[in-house]
Amino acid sequence: MKELLFISVVILVFMISGCSVEKPKTKAVYMLLDTSGTYTKELDKAQKIINYLLATLNSGDSLAVARIDSGSFSEKDIVSKVTFDIRPSVVSEQKRSFKRGIDNFVSGVKGSPYTDITGGVLQATEFLNETQADEKIILVFSDLKEDLVKGHVRDFSIPLVDIQVVALNVTKLRSDNVDPRHYLNRVSKWQERINQGGGTWSVLNDLERLDRLIAG
């Protein structure tokens, strides 16, 4: 009888110690959309990616979509942002609202003359750090060709500790076809900058593999 009591107490202690309230791992995704020049034609693909993100992210996760224009280090460039509620019914409504916002943006987007990717990444870093999510991801939907307004300073290290940066749909430019080293240099330059900032870098051109990134 004593042994039984002892075993029960041990089990109870283990159960109580195992029942501490834990916060589940949350994700925060910030997607940058390049709206410069001809890249606006690629936005329907971005829309599909956003829909996929909406379908995949759950309660507690955060999602923001921002445009890359001439000066992207600004809250004004955030098209839509949301942190999903703890109630599933509210989450569904938030997702619907988010989708509507993106649809409106895509239908009325105008191309910007310059491309400030660094500013966008900086803005994304700020947003992601504020969310205090366990997993932070920046999706850069761009050809990675930065074109800054004269006078804008962007040649410094970006603080990207614990942030994963993924370049999506990095299209090859006409000049890349003439000399593919341009493309390779562009990608490696960005990789170097991200790694210098403490983040991790990857390129995902095949959008079918996006599930590995988000689900993983």
Added chain:
Amino acid sequence: MNSELLLLWSDYLAVSLTVWLILIVLSMYLGRSQAHQLISSTTGALRTLFRLIARSFNQLARRLSNRNKEIILSQGREAVERKVEREFHRVNTLVKKDLSGYPAAQRKINDAIERIEEDFSNSIEAPPLPPSWIEGVETIAKTAKAADPTVVLILENINQSLGKAQKDALDEYRKVSQGRHDALKNMLPTWRNVSQQLSEINKNVDGIENQAKVIDKHMEEYESIRNKDESAVRKLLSSSATQLFISGLVLIIAILGGFINFQLIALPMSEMVGGTSQLGPMKTADVAAMVIIMVEIAMGLFLMESLRITHLFPVISSMDDKMRKRMLIITLSILTILAGFEASLAYMRDLLALDREALTQSLSGSEIITAEFRWIPSIGQMVIGFILPFTLAFIAIPLESFVQSFRTVVGALFCQFLQIIDVLCRMTGNIIHRCGHILIRLYDLLIFIPLVVEEQFNHTKRASKHEKKRVKENEIQVPVLTEEKLS
């Protein structure tokens, strides 16, 4: 270092090895008796140790077996007592229900018998009076032919009057007979009534007799259990194993039912407690859903206990009837409220699933399809959500059987396990002892050369000793013989 040691005696490996071998064999030969003693004492001690362990396991198994036997017999006794009690209750009901009408039936039968007697007495045939005047009439008839015609006429008139009177008497007789037949006919339904009443009484008596036979059978079983018969123990153990299997099967079905219940309420629960917080490795919503199910099961246990169907909680069983009835009402009310709550959660789950489906379709860009007769699964889910808590309440019955039979069956299995350990320990002890003998033989095999030499030496020594003894004997015998011869 090793090679130096190997080549200690000579630069030639073979020579050095031979020297080593000789030295080892020689030292082994010299320490032979000590080595034998060491092996024997070690294996003997191990054997004793294993025998002691085996004995303790055997004693433990015996104690456990006795304890199991006591438990099995106690459970069996309780079960038979309950059966006998139930049978007596049935007999009581039978007696109250059927034999309470016995005085009325007896009165009916008595009335019927009286009526039968009355009818029978009415139907007794009165014998016709003997015709005493027939001889006088015959005499007059014989003399009439020779008599006066007037007399003849008178006689004929008399004859006619007599004939008429006879006819009237015959008619009267037939009428009376008809009346008697009618009386007998009236007796028929009364007879049938009596027969029916008697057959009913017979049936009731037969029923009681059958119940008495069943009680006798249970009493025999009870006697056997009280006498602690081995056959009764075996029977009860076998019954326990069957009970364990059946109740286990029913519990698995109940667990599956609980899983379905969980699926119905887990998703809508996240609307209440949130879908992000976690308790350990589980979502809080899932834990909350499980708690609801557990509470339902607990209420079911109390309900069954209050109804005295199960006997898991002696405190509830021993409550007075008023208190028990209150508890019954409270548990049933809570269970009903929980069932209603689950039904609403099931409906909410359906709504959430529909909403999610619509959102997924919208995000994937496909056309939103609204299924027809969507209300059927919605109502189905609500009904299941309402019924499952009540179904889970009945889990108490197989649970009680499972707990009781598990104790006895596991006890018996553990007893068998201990006995197997006992046998294995004994076997190991004996094997170690035999291994000691084999080791001694192997030891001797390694030093067989000095042993053979020793044996040869001993043999020679014995032979020379024997020879010396023989010579000595011969030397002693010769003077005796000489002396004898001389004498």
